[in-house]
Every structure is written in C-alpha cells, then in structure tokens.
Amino acid sequence: AxxxxxxxxxxxxxxxxxxxxxxxxxxLDYELKARLQKASQENDxxxxxxxxxxLDFYLKENGY
Incomplete structure (x- = not known):
C-alpha cells in the first residue's frame, strides 16, 4: 500500500x-517592473x- x-x-x-x-x-526597466508589480498587487x-x-493577448491580436 x-x-x-x-x-x-x-x-x-x-x-x-x-x-x-x-x-x-x-x-525589465524599473518603470515597467513597477507597473507590473502594481497590476499584480491590485488584481491579487x-x-x-x-x-x-x-503575452497571450499580444500574440492573439497580432495573429499568432
């Protein structure tokens, strides 16, 4: 068992x-990382x- x-x-x-x-x-530059962290925290x-x-959104919008 x-x-x-x-x-x-x-x-x-x-x-x-x-x-x-x-x-x-x-x-990532500091500004982009800060924006990413903020989006992450605000949306849990x-x-x-x-x-x-x-990435998924970008690729779909551009036909990939």
Whole structure:
C-alpha cells in the first residue's frame, strides 16, 4: 500500500513538471517592473500570471 502511495506521489510530481515547459528571462526597466508589480498587487495575481496574459493577448491580436 505504501509503494502505491509512493508511486502516486511520484506520478503527481511528474505531471506537475510536465505542465511547465518553458521559462524565459527578460530584462525589465524599473518603470515597467513597477507597473507590473502594481497590476499584480491590485488584481491579487502573481506577476507571472499578468505577463502570461499580456503575452497571450499580444500574440492573439497580432495573429499568432
């Protein structure tokens, strides 16, 4: 029974790892980072969620 639980936990960890596929590093100027932090705090979201939504919106608007 413990082995089944152990395998289930390993599979759960692997599935979480698969959902995150790519990371990007970008340099932001101070003003843009401040705006991003403000948007994040005012909407109770993580900064990564705001960036993902902004990228998705931009790409859809430009036909990608």
């Amino acid at each position: 413990q082995e089944d639980v152990r395998y289930s936990l390993k599979n759960l960890k692997r599935s979480k790892q698969r959902s995150v596929k790519f990371f990007i590093n970008i340099a 979201l993580k900064m990564t969620q705001v960036v993902k939504a902004a």
